Amino acid sequence: MQTTNANEEVNYLEYKGKYSGIWGWIFSTDHKRIGLLYLYSIAIMFVVGAFLGLAMKLELIAPGKTIMNAATYNATFTVHGVIMIFMIVIPGLPAVFGNFLMPIMIGAKDVAFPKLNLLSWWLYVAGVLLILTALLFGPGVPDTGWTFYAPYSFKTGTNLLPAIFGAFVLGFSSILTGLNFLVTIHRLRAPGMKWLKLPLFVWTLYGTAWIQLLATPVVGITLVLVSLERVFGIGVFDPVLGGDPVLYQHLFWIYSHPAVYIMILPAMGAISEIIPTFAQKGIFGYKALIISTMAIAFVGYLVWGHHMYTAGMSGTAQYYFSLLTFFVAIPSAIKVFNWISTMYKGSIKLDTPFYWAASFIFVFMIGGLTGLVLGALATNIYVHDTAFVVAHFHFIVFGGVGFSFFGAIHYWYPKIFGKMYDKYWANVGWIVFFIGFMTLYTPMFYLGMQGMPRRYYDYLEEFHGGNILSTFGSWIMITGLVIIITNLIRSARKGEKAGINPWGGKTLEWRVPSPPPLENWDEIPVIGEEESKYF
Amino acid sequence: MSEEKHHIVPYKTYLVILLVLLVLTFVSIAITNIELGELTVAGALFFATVKTFLVLTYFMHLKYDKPYIRIMVGFVFAIFLVVIIITFLDYYYRA
Numbered sequence: 001m002q003t004t005n006a007n008e009e010v011n012y013l014e015y016k017g018k019y020s021g022i023w024g025w026i027f028s029t030d031h032k033r034i035g036l037l038y039l040y041s042i043a044i045m046f047v048v049g050a051f052l053g054l055a056m057k058l059e060l061i062a063p064g065k066t067i068m069n070a071a072t073y074n075a076t077f078t079v080h081g082v083i084m085i086f087m088i089v090i091p092g093l094p095a096v097f098g099n100f101l102m103p104i105m106i107g108a109k110d111v112a113f114p115k116l117n118l119l120s121w122w123l124y125v126a127g128v129l130l131i132l133t134a135l136l137f138g139p140g141v142p143d144t145g146w147t148f149y150a151p152y153s154f155k156t157g158t159n160l161l162p163a164i165f166g167a168f169v170l171g172f173s174s175i176l177t178g179l180n181f182l183v184t185i186h187r188l189r190a191p192g193m194k195w196l197k198l199p200l201f202v203w204t205l206y207g208t209a210w211i212q213l214l215a216t217p218v219v220g221i222t223l224v225l226v227s228l229e230r231v232f233g234i235g236v237f238d239p240v241l242g243g244d245p246v247l248y249q250h251l252f253w254i255y256s257h258p259a260v261y262i263m264i265l266p267a268m269g270a271i272s273e274i275i276p277t278f279a280q281k282g283i284f285g286y287k288a289l290i291i292s293t294m295a296i297a298f299v300g301y302l303v304w305g306h307h308m309y310t311a312g313m314s315g316t317a318q319y320y321f322s323l324l325t326f327f328v329a330i331p332s333a334i335k336v337f338n339w340i341s342t343m344y345k346g347s348i349k350l351d352t353p354f355y356w357a358a359s360f361i362f363v364f365m366i367g368g369l370t371g372l373v374l375g376a377l378a379t380n381i382y383v384h385d386t387a388f389v390v391a392h393f394h395f396i397v398f399g400g401v402g403f404s405f406f407g408a409i410h411y412w413y414p415k416i417f418g419k420m421y422d423k424y425w426a427n428v429g430w431i432v433f434f435i436g437f438m439t440l441y442t443p444m445f446y447l448g449m450q451g452m453p454r455r456y457y458d459y460l461e462e463f464h465g466g467n468i469l470s471t472f473g474s475w476i477m478i479t480g481l482v483i484i485i486t487n488l489i490r491s492a493r494k495g496e497k498a499g500i501n502p503w504g505g506k507t508l509e510w511r512v513p514s515p516p517p518l519e520n521w522d523e524i525p526v527i528g529e530e531e532s533k534y535f
Numbered sequence: 536m537s538e539e540k541h542h543i544v545p546y547k548t549y550l551v552i553l554l555v556l557l558v559l560t561f562v563s564i565a566i567t568n569i570e571l572g573e574l575t576v577a578g579a580l581f582f583a584t585v586k587t588f589l590v591l592t593y594f595m596h597l598k599y600d601k602p603y604i605r606i607m608v609g610f611v612f613a614i615f616l617v618v619i620i621i622t623f624l625d626y627y628y629r630a
């Protein structure tokens with residue numbers, strides 16, 4: 001392979017272009033700087049969302065009012081959900097690591113449309129500000145839950161319109177990122193970088209981009225319809241005017257179920273990069289992992305109704321959705337078996353990214369298996385809208401995306417910042433976080449099975465023990481989070497200088513300096529036939 | 536990955552398509568004056584489909600693109616169709 005590593009060129013962190021200071025960042029069209037803009041924006045919102053989650057768990061430490069009343073609790077879980085879903089896990093890995101790494105991984109100098117890429121971030125910021133407007137001004141904080149279900153979403157007297165519009169704008173940001181990634185992967189691969197040589201992280205970004213592009217407009221239009229219903233009473237969803245509120249749920253979940261795969265596919269991609277590096281052998285079942293990625297992306301479109309078993313759908317539709325939901329389990333299981341097979345007989349290096357990847361598999365398995373309980377029609381009816389659903393959801397979305405995100409940041413941190421973090425504190429942060437996570441969410445499975453409903457600030461005395469344990473877990477988890485974030489921030493300033501390839505990674509990003517130069521490559525690399533197996 | 540020739544579409548073609556789109560828009564509005572019952576929606580969807588086809592073919596250059604691009608667009612419409620069918624199956628069986 002021919003590569004030029006541009007060692008002499010100034011790196012993207014130190015580069016001074018037309019603008020300086022903060023302007024040099026927020027007007028930069030460099031994919032790496034945009035990736036970091038997303039990282040910082042998402043990190044700030046994550047702290048806010050985590051604080052709200054902590055407040056909710058504190059409220060639930062005892063029955064009755066503890067620190068907030070029912071209305072405040074409703075607003076808190078709504079804002080927590082909107083922030084965590086629309087501002088963090090959906091942009092999440094693609095916006096941060098996809099932006100930063102994908103062009104380098106395919107041997108390109110940037111994404112196909114750098115200005116559009118910057119516009120995506122600006123739209124993200126605009127969406128966030130709009131939603132914050134809904135929280136800080138107007139008649140009251142939205143209290144519908146992050147799903148904005150009809151008919152309550154056009155009946156509530158709270159300040160919902162800016163929140164809906166904000167989610168709409170965030171959707172545009174997501175669509176533009178997806179479009180950019182699709183074109184980049186199709187058009188800007190280095191010579192010799194054939195489809196079956198692409199890194200698995202890039203493949204998952206490709207599958208995700210299709211979902212972003214095709215599913216997001218559905219929710220955009222749906223949110224517009226809710227706004228029109230709210231302002232003009234057009235009667236699409238309002239049963240009083242001849243509309244159908246179940247149609248809202250159909251349209252919402254046509255997007256929002258595939259959105260789960262927007263979140264989880266890149267997370268799986270990052271894990272597929274980390275595990276072979278630390279097992280020190282090639283990935284097992286490269287093609288099977290690609291096929292399963294695309295299969296998840298495709299089948300994920302067709303199973304949205306499993307969120308609606310109790311909404312009043314026809315029995316035939318319920319059977320259909322239940323059956324298809326089980327099909328999603330197959331490609332997901334293929335991925336897990338391939339990761340484990342990659343580790344089998346590998347020479348595993350126990351390092352922080354690997355701990356995160358291994359624990360990802362653990363929590364993802366729990367989330368996946370409890371997902372079968374919810375996918376099956378009969379058992380779903382039993383635990384629908386209970387704490388069980390909240391536990392499952394957090395094992396998949398927070399466990400899946402969160403653990404992968406932390407794994408990814410610890411894996412690519414030396415490349416992104418050119419510094420190495422303190423491994424001891426990184427490992428301490430991981431184990432504390434992991435224990436806190438399990439203590440926080442595991443009791444909620446039990447509480448749900450016992451019949452504790454979700455989204456109530458109060459509960460019966462019989463649920464007290466599980467809730468105390470869960471709240472205690474939230475304190476442990478936050479402690480872990482503080483350790484992790486403190487260590488990463490501190491290391492960016494005081495960490496030891498990182499080499500080009502500290503982990504022994506095989507993909508192209510480990511062949512450019514740490515941190516990478518502005519345009520990644522002096523010369524576009526040419527991928528030789530001998531490098532045919534897998535990057 | 537490779538350099539490709541770009542097909543230049545003459546302005547006249549764009550103009551003709553624009554006119555056809557405008558005519559179809561007026562026709563789809565005019566047809567609402569005729570009492571067609573349940574076929575009203577079908578009529579509106581028919582004209583919308585023809586207009587979409589023209590936009591994709593000429594304005595979005597599908598006519599001049601490689602087959603795999605057309606296949607990808609076809610795949611998108613297939614998913615769209617499946618999603619609509621599944622949604623309406625619920626309504627069909629709910630009755």
